[in-house]
Amino acid sequence: GAVVSQHPSRVICKSGTSVKIECRSLDFQATTMFWYRQFPKQSLMLMATSNEGSKATYEQGVEKDKFLINHASLTLSTLTVTSAHPEDSSFYICSARSPRAMNTEAFFGQGTRLTVV
């Protein structure tokens, strides 16, 4: 299967600072990546769809100025949590569709646990 790497796996930051999370497709090119957020004991909620070379598409209720997404290359999408607050603490997961799987399957990164103190 295709490999998606997410970095960092854990990050602790101070309230008011910004944090960048990277999502890389290691062995395939991903024109589209997805960012999810998962609260403890809850499901994955789609935040936004990241499209290479164009603006991300955000789900309703997700602040695009708060969660900046950049998909500058076919193998890298980044999520920046700006001016982080404790309520932004969560588990963030990225995924990408692989052309090898005819875009009919998603491959997930390992996730990033963000703690804002």
Added chain:
Amino acid sequence: AQTVTQSQPEMSVQEAETVTLSCTYDTSESNYYLFWYKQPPSRQMILVIRQEAYKQQNATENRFSVNFQKAAKSFSLKISDSQLGDTAMYFCAFMKHNNDMRFGAGTRLTVKP
């Protein structure tokens, strides 16, 4: 919008026995894919099994099989010969072709020795 419903927040099963996890979904699409993912404590999402909506035959992967009822929009997962390592959160997911993936609320499965 597509919705995925998992009505069993928690399930438990004795080791070596069989358990079935339920999932229903709502869509007006005819071309889509359904998945079951396992999320162990590491929180890495692991694909368990997938089903293409156009295929009538139920997918199977070793001890895992699905009961796909397209007309009823039902997609249950059967785990046979349950093992301790099957203990995890299980998420049912729906994906339209070339689109994003949507998840159910999840079922926490505990396999008891």
